[in-house]
Amino acid sequence: MALKRKHKATAMEQRRKxxxxxxxxxxxxxxxxxxxxxxxxxxxxxxxxxxxxTSSGPGEGKTxxxxxxxxxxxxQGKRVLLVDADMRKPTTHYTFNTTNTYGFTxxxxxxxxxxxxxxxxxxxxxxxxxxxxxxxxxAELLGSKAMDQFFIDIYTxxxxxxxxxxxxxxxTDAQILTNKCDxxxxxxxxxxxxxxxxxxxxxxxxxxxxxLLGVVLNHQEINSSSYxxxxxAK
Numbered sequence: 115m116a117l118k119r120k121h122k123a124t125a126m127e128q129r130r131k132x133x134x135x136x137x138x139x140x141x142x143x144x145x146x147x148x149x150x151x152x153x154x155x156x157x158x159x160x161x162x163x164x165x166x167x168t169s170s171g172p173g174e175g176k177t178x179x180x181x182x183x184x185x186x187x188x189x190q191g192k193r194v195l196l197v198d199a200d201m202r203k204p205t206t207h208y209t210f211n212t213t214n215t216y217g218f219t220x221x222x223x224x225x226x227x228x229x230x231x232x233x234x235x236x237x238x239x240x241x242x243x244x245x246x247x248x249x250x251x252x253a254e255l256l257g258s259k260a261m262d263q264f265f266i267d268i269y270t271x272x273x274x275x276x277x278x279x280x281x282x283x284x285x286t287d288a289q290i291l292t293n294k295c296d297x298x299x300x301x302x303x304x305x306x307x308x309x310x311x312x313x314x315x316x317x318x319x320x321x322x323x324x325x326l327l328g329v330v331l332n333h334q335e336i337n338s339s340s341y342x343x344x345x346x347a348k
Contacts, residue, residue, distance in 0.1 A: 131178045131209060134185040135237050143186075149330060150186045156297065156327045163269065164295040165327070166199075166277045168288040168319075169302065170311035175332045176301040177205050180278045183299075188240035192273040195232065197243045199277040199291060201252040204245035206278060210235055217246030222260045228267050241272070252280075256290045265294060282315045292324025300329045 134143045153162055167180035177200075184196040197218055198206035207214040212233055220226040221243070232241045249255060268275045277295065282288040292298045298319055302312055312329070319326055 132181060132185060134182045134189070138189065143182075146182045146186045147189075150183060150190070153183075153297065153299075153327055160296065162296045162327070163273065164265070164275045164277070164297075166279055166288065166291050166295040166298045166324075168279045168282045168292075168298065168300060168315070170283050170300070170307060170315035171281045172203075172284070174281070174301045174303045174307055176281075177209065177278050179299070179301050179330050179332060180276050181206070181209050184240055184242075184274075184276050185237055187274045187276075188237055192239060193271070194240050195243060195268055195272040195275045196240065197268075197275060197277045198245040199256070199279045199287070201245050201248055201255070201287070202280050202285065204248070206242055207244040210242055212242075212244065214244045214246065217244035219246035219249050219255065221246075221264060222255045222258065223249070224260065228264070228271070253286050253290055256287055261294065282318050283311060289318055289322040289324070292319050292322050296325065297327040298324045299327055302329055302331050304331050 133140060134146050137143060153165065156162060165183075167176050167183070169176040181196065184194050188194040196206065198204045199218060201219060204214060207217075210233075216226055217231055221228050221231050228243075231246070232243050234241055255261065277291060279288040279291055282300075288298075300312070300315055300319070316326060
């Protein structure tokens with residue numbers, strides 16, 4: 115019984131992280147909308163349709179950031195797909211209080227079609243694709259021909275697709291995916307993330323020919339409120 119109560123509390127805690135859905139008029143939600151606008155204006159020649167969100171290390175807030183950005187885009191009326199591409203430590207199914215028995219890996223290994231693997235959410239226009247069963251070869255799946263077909267399929271069905279990936283320094287997954295996406299956002303935790311890992315992460319993404327749109331600095335406290343800042347890439 116104690117374990118069940120703990121699990122329920124964890125699920126509720128994850129749901130509360132979706133501030134853009136729970137309290138869309140809050141100052142934090144407004145910051146996410148500002149980030150959304152900055153992303154949309156970050157490219158003049160090409161519309162940004164696929165966005166990868168990563169961090170230099172664990173615990174920086176990338177999953178919270180990508181989830182709320184997905185909600186922000188959906189609230190704009192766009193058809194949005196949020197993909198949990200962290201096939202090592204997936205968490206999207208916790209955030210949206212669902213199961214992870216099938217998902218992204220099921221599609222890439224051709225065990226299930228994209229149409230059957232995605233899940234509708236309570237948020238209008240927002241669909242999620244959980245990671246699915248954890249594979250022994252995440253990097254190989256991301257670099258496969260099946261992944262190229264996956265992009266063709268998602269661009270047909272959705273206006274905006276966001277990918278939550280593992281930290282860029284820890285494993286190569288993010289480096290493989292970054293040059294397949296229209297842009298990448300790097301998340302940093304205020305007063306926690308050190309400069310050296312951020313610089314290293316930026317270098318790894320650029321060496322993989324990824325387009326870094328900017329950096330989101332979260333948990334920066336001003337007047338007792340947590341704000342999220344977006345810094346354009348230089």
